[in-house]
Structures are given as C-alpha cells and as structure tokens.
Amino acid sequence: MSEVAEGRQRRRRTDADRSVASILAAAREVLGTQAQASVEDIARAAGVSRQTVYAHFKTREALLSAVIDAVSEEAANEMAAARLDEGPAADAMLRLLDVGWQMFRRYPRLPAGAAEENDPEADRDRHSAVADHLDRLLTRGKESGEFDQELANPWLVNAIVALGHAAGHAVDAKQLTLEGGVDALAESVLRLCGAARRD
Template sequence: MTAFETPGDSTRVRPRRRADAERSRTAVLDAAVRLLAERPDAGMAAIAGAANVTRQTVYAHFGTRDGLLEAVADRITGEAMAAMDEAEEDGSTALDAILRLQDIGWRLFERNPVLLQLGSTRAGADVDRARHEPVAARLTRLIEKGQASGEFDSAPSAPWLVAAVTALGHAAGDEVGADRMSVEEAATWLRTSTLALLGVRLRNSAP
C-alpha cells in the first residue's frame, strides 16, 4: 500500500489483480488447447503469441511446458467427463454406455494429439493415473451393471476387467503414438478387443 492509498483501496486492488490474473491464465490455456490441437510440438513462445501475452506471462502461470501440458490435459479430461456424464444419463445399456465412453475418449484423443506427449515420465504417469481415477470408477460401475444384467461375462471380477480394458486403451494409444496404427484403426481394434474381453462377442455368437 502506498502513501496515496487507503486500506479500502488496497483491498479492492487485490481482487481485481486476481481476476486479471485468472483471465490471463484462462486465455493462455484456451490458446494452448487450440494451438496444440494443430501443432502438438508448439512451444511456449508460439502459445504466448496465440494468447496475445508475453512468454514470461505463460511461464508465470504454468512454470514449464510440461506444467502447461498437464493443465491442457486437465481441461480436455474435464470436457470428456462432462460428455460422459451426458452420455450415461440416457438410460442406455452398460455395453452401449461403455462403447460410447470409448468413442468420446477417442474423438478427443484424435482432436488433441498432444495427449501422446503426456505420461512419458514417472511423474507424468502418476498424474495420468490420478486423472483416470474417475474414469476407472465409472467403468467399474458400468461393468458391474453389465455383469448383473447378463450383458457381460460374470466370471472375471469387475476390477480385473476395468484394469484390462484400461490397459487395452493405453496399448491402443501407444500404437498410435508409435505410428503403427491410425487413430481409426486403433479405435476399431480397441472396440473389438473390449467386446471380446467382456465376453460380449462370445455370448452373442452362442446358439
């Protein structure tokens, strides 16, 4: 507080600065999501330019490029969870819901190839696991529902099936990241493998 400010003036300035900082951070994150969808290798300077701020501002908000990537992943995950909430509310079968969740995830993955850069380090992998915990909880609920209704094989435990379905998703992402499969091919084989794992293909083909 300066000699020309009253205590009330100082109190008003601090919330305004916080609001300005939050708007600046949101603008950087919005720009990063847009630019990284087009150029997954875009650096901090390019992102700063897209957000109409200085590079120092980007670093002030996110610290490092990895920190910014994590924030981008959190934003994308939030969008995915909102879409999954909407998809699960329509009363569809457990199988339809799981396949729709996979489709939502892969559409976001296709639009945001920068997600391939995450999880490459131990710290990144730990954060990635924490980010997927809500998805695992949702899968557990849907698989238990499908087993109770007879849609899925009831012999394997639900936690095992959740772990296996999740591993299939990571394997599909790895194949895309290594350029051994296109996003479309990986999504198709992930769906086929998921159906087989849950026992759906075997049950549907039984006489």
C-alpha cells in the same frame, strides 16, 4: 484495506484469471496438435508474452500438467453426460469409448506429450473418473448377464484403459486408420468383457 485498494486487487485477480484461462485454452489447442510445441509457441497463440506464461506456470511441465488436468476433466464431464446407466451395458460401453475417441480427435497429439510426464500418481488420479465410470458399467453389465463374470473389475478397467492407449498410438503411428482404430478398440473391449459386438 481501502475500497480503492480492494478494487485494484480484484481487478488484478480478474486479469490474472483471464490470463491463465487464455494460456490454458491456447496450450490445449497448440499441444493438442503439436506435442513438442514450445512455451513461446503457446504464448504467441495466447497473445501474451513468454514471461506472462512463466508467471503463472513455472515450467513447461507445469503447464503441460495443467493442460492434461483440464482435458481429463473435460473427458470426465462428457462421460458423465453419456447416459452410461441407460440401455444395454454393451451399448453404453460403446458410448464411453466414443467419448475417448472424441477427445483423441480434438487433441490428437496430446497423448504423446502426456507420456513425457513422469508422475504415475498424477496419472492415476486423472484416470480415476474413467475408472469409476468403467467399474460401474462393468458391474451393471455383469449383473444383467451381458458381461462375463470371470474377470475382476480392476483388471478389466486397467486392460480397457491400456487398450484405449494402444489404439490411439496405433492410429497416431498410422498403423490403423481412425475408423480402423475405433472398430478394433470396440471389438477388443467387448470381447474382453465377454459381450457380442452391437452394430
């Protein structure tokens, strides 16, 4: 391949990467507040045509899946930065839960859209980083005596994730205010772990 052809190919790849990044950024913003937004809505927000979106994502479901992957990676990175290995385990648990609430505030409608996706294996993969952080935190809390030893970590991890989803749905359905959801989740998780609430 000539240098000119290689240069053209590199430019096409760069343009394609830029287009995908623009589509994903727009999709995160649009789907984060309008779970039922159409591909046309996302294309408009990204400043590209509907055909361009479909050139990169064959279906709306494929685009939604890519958005959920990106948001899951964002959450995992923020959890990694939350100093979960420092200080009392109960305080670290509250920091971890706060990351979840920050994501909920950023993308309040995304959980409803995500529920439409019927891929339990993909959902497990997306939760694996959260599960790993929770498992390490629960082990640390049990070793320090802050958390009850009776319940196994896998059960606690699943229960905490389920409580997080339940709190988000309750806020979304206006059964709880955001502040009420934050408080209810924190109290429920710490009680489940056998720890006292730290204010």
